[in-house]
Amino acid sequence: MLKKKYLKTKCKVEFSLPADIAEDVQSVYLAGDFNEWNKTATPMEKKGKAFKVTVDLGLNQNYEFRYLVNGKLWHNDVTADGMVANAFGSQNAVVNTQPPA
Numbered sequence: 001m002l003k004k005k006y007l008k009t010k011c012k013v014e015f016s017l018p019a020d021i022a023e024d025v026q027s028v029y030l031a032g033d034f035n036e037w038n039k040t041a042t043p044m045e046k047k048g049k050a051f052k053v054t055v056d057l058g059l060n061q062n063y064e065f066r067y068l069v070n071g072k073l074w075h076n077d078v079t080a081d082g083m084v085a086n087a088f089g090s091q092n093a094v095v096n097t098q099p100p101a
Helices: none
Strands: 002-006 011-018 028-032 045-047 050-057 062-069 073-075 082-085 091-096
Touching: 011 062, 028 050
Parallel strands: none
Antiparallel strands: 002 011, 011 050, 028 062, 045 050, 062 073, 062 091, 082 091
């Protein structure tokens, strides 16, 4: 689930993945074009029944992302603003940071 907070120069996006998305979830990382798809740069913390992290993103852009569970299973966010095909034959989730009109 995505939650957005728009500021003058950036958009704070909270990324959230339910902890029950996979059995025996030990770790979840957020990877995307905003962190050069680094698999360990953005760890998510377990808070209640979900893994969460907040990232500052530039305004008026689309960013592709995915969640990496236990270092090997990729998951998309079904609440993302969209999906796009990737070079691996699957899809990446998209978050759009354009403020509402």
